[in-house]
Amino acid sequence: MDKETGAALAEIVDPAESPRPVFDEPLSVSIASLLEEWRNADDLRLAGLRPAMSTMIFGPPGTGKTMLAHFIAAQVGLPVVVAKLDGLISSFLGTTARNIANLFTFADRYRCVLLLDEFDAVAKLRDDPHELGEIKRVVNTLLQCVDARAGVGFTIAITNHEALLDPAVWRRFDIRIEVPNPGIEVRQEILTQRLATVFNEPVRFRFLAWLMEGASGSDIEKLTDFLRRQIAIRKDSFDFLQSLRSYVQLSAQQDAGERRQLVTGAPEELVRALFNDKATPFNQEQLAALFGKTQPTISRWVKRG
Ligand SMILES: Nc1ncnc2c1ncn2[C@@H]1O[C@H](COP(=O)(O)OP(=O)(O)OP(=O)(O)O)[C@@H](O)[C@H]1O
Ligand SMILES: [Mg+2]
Structure with missing residues (x-):
């Protein structure tokens, strides 16, 4: 003392x-x-x-x-x-x-x-x-x-x-x-650990890991806590992308990652960014699953860019 x-x-x-x-x-x-x-x-x-x-x-x-x-x-x-x-x-x-x-x-x-x-x-x-x-x-x-x-x-x-x-x-x-900010593999592992009981679509973990570039483990913890609360409240009407948009808006000042800002814009833009990402590309099938669209729709979005 x-x-x-x-x-x-x-x-x-x-x-x-x-x-x-x-x-x-x-x-x-x-x-x-x-x-x-x-x-x-x-x-x-x-x-x-x-x-x-x-x-x-x-x-x-x-x-x-x-x-x-x-x-x-x-x-x-x-x-x-x-x-x-x-x-x-x-x-x-x-x-x-x-x-x-x-x-x-x-x-x-x-x-x-x-x-x-x-x-x-x-x-x-x-x-x-x-x-x-x-x-x-x-x-x-x-x-x-x-x-x-x-x-x-x-x-x-x-x-x-x-x-x-x-x-x-x-x-x-x-x-x-x-101890630096985590790379994409580690981000995906932390996300999977914290969300495995609520999601089972692998593409969501991959997408969230991509999205959280530059974020710390503690930022990831905040995101996963937010998603779990949303799922608990909304149950069957839970909308993955809408919830992410809310998360980005609610943490705008602290968490202004470039990728996170894409979430609040037109989904077509986000789809193109993911499709064209050099390090972590997403294929059309994954994007269709992620955005709940048909592959022809995704294909059209991708071509338009
Ligand atoms: N590498 C990681 N693996 C798993 N969880 C992590 C990791 N980094 C951060 N977290 C999560 O973030 C929370 C905060 O981490 P911690 O307090 O150890 O960070 P810190 O580096 O000491 O931060 P500060 O510099 O602000 O003191 C942890 O309780 C954990 O849930
Ligand atoms: Mg500390």
Whole structure:
């Protein structure tokens, strides 16, 4: 706890039920090798080798970074001590370094994974010119604590503003994992996981994966939740494309993907975009099924473009 405000500095989470996030192949392979190392950390030490003990996870918002951290902890069978750095940096800046030291002292006492979420809060402090000396002290405390913890337990830090981080902080982490927005295969997998109980037309999953280009896993979650609610409300009168149009309109400001904007226009345009897509082309039969039209109609739409 922060002594002045009484606010909790950390929360202990049992990650037993952590679902597995879905990632593109190269990333899941590197995560598997990190897990291998962490599961065998004691053996590595016995062999006189120093296992990688700290990991920095970075990438854009909503890509599954927090989910990944909990999953890693579950896989190595340890509870997680979660500290939100923005909460730790108290309004009385003078107590921040002490809060950080106390947090590490607490975490170092148990076998656990220390998770420092929203790690960039420390870096953002630098914008305040009045606090330069104090910030140096906070950063130094953090570095010392991360170093000292290397002999004791695992540390995971998460940020989505890696460019803001001090190079010295950055270097302190043995492993750096970038979690980008998902590619089309992963988007399709997340969509299928979340919608398999309500749809069974494969072309819909393929189409939604195409549509959600540039979106994060969290954006996909919002879309699938919306569709499930629509299905629950409308039942037999559920209209797939109409619901997508509503979704795009209702999330217009946040989610202005080019492909998503096509949904709100004439269906002919959308059909042509799908038919002519270089990377993920849709054939006329798939388009007929997707749009509930006959193949001659689709064929006419395609030719007109
Ligand atoms: N790769 C993924 N696989 C499966 N689900 C995902 C994935 N990425 C995001 N999600 C979904 O989005 C939700 C939010 O993910 P999470 O909180 O882990 O993102 P984050 O990267 O930590 O975001 P932020 O940067 O905003 O903290 C998850 O609960 C999950 O349902
Ligand atoms: Mg997060």
